Amino acid sequence: MKALASDMDGTLFFHHQKNHFKEGDLRKIKEFQKAGHLFGICTGRPLYSVLKDTKSIIDCDFYITTSGAVILDKDLQVIEEHLITYETVCYIYQRYKDVATILVQVDHQLFALTQNNENIECIEISVIEKGKIEGVSLVFKTDKEAALVCQQINEGHLGLIGHQNTNSIDMTSPQCSKGKAVLSIKKMKDIETMGAIGDSFNDLSMIEIADLGMTLQTSPQMIKEKAKHVVDSVEQGLDILFKI
Secondary structure: OEEEEEOOEOOOEOOOOOOOOOHHHHHHHHHHHHOOOEEEEEOOOOHHHHHHHHOOOOOOOEEEEHHHOEEEEOOOOEEEEOOOOHHHHHHHHHHHOOOOEEEEEEOOEEEEOOOOOOOOOEOOHHHHOOOOEEEEEEEOOOHHHHHHHHHHHHHOOOOOEEEEEOOEEEEEOOOOOHHHHHHHHHHHOOOOEEEEEEOOHHHHHHHHHOOEEEEEOOOOHHHHHHOOEEEOOHHHHHHHHHHO
16 A cells, blocks of 8 residues: 655645645546555644545545654544643743744644734634644744744754754644654554655655655745655546555
8 A cells, every 4th residue: 555645835835826726636646546555744834724625526545744743544533643832832932922923833733822813813822832742843034044043942952953944933742743654654554655745844754754656836945955756736646556
């Protein structure tokens, strides 16, 4: 059995495209699953956001959310999760509230802890204390700012790991990454050939660790150099995986 873990935004889902998904991708995913293989999404988004855009469109066999912090099965049952503490989020909030938009993923949902321009509900930090905190994100004005702070976080002692995605940083427990989650799925499902496809820096861990790591023509050069194949679409990636 084979499986493909696909990043969502910029790989499978396109915000500025009318229908958001490519018809060829959707058609090939169904064909792949009908042949007995597995397809799942591996994203920095929380589950609620994934389901909002994929419900009745894609029937996933697994979900990897919050950059690998949460793994769920086909029936949305959590099979693995790595949480971060409320105290850690408070520290991040105090340190970066004046220089970045701060987002937090709690109980599979996304909230803003600072004012934002993305129509995301803004809440007080105290509200999240009793929830399951899956991840926290910082959104900067430029990719350069994000890269610098991401390096600081990964070299520091916060007990977090930063995953850069253009001008934002998704921070999770150091026990998780997209790559580790993809390996977990491979072992759980006894998958012979595990494929992964993504387009940004936070996808590197799964692209490097998968049996067939792929990226898009539109991806940064550094990611293209790490991938086994550079493709035009998820559809083309599945065609390659089919033939292995």
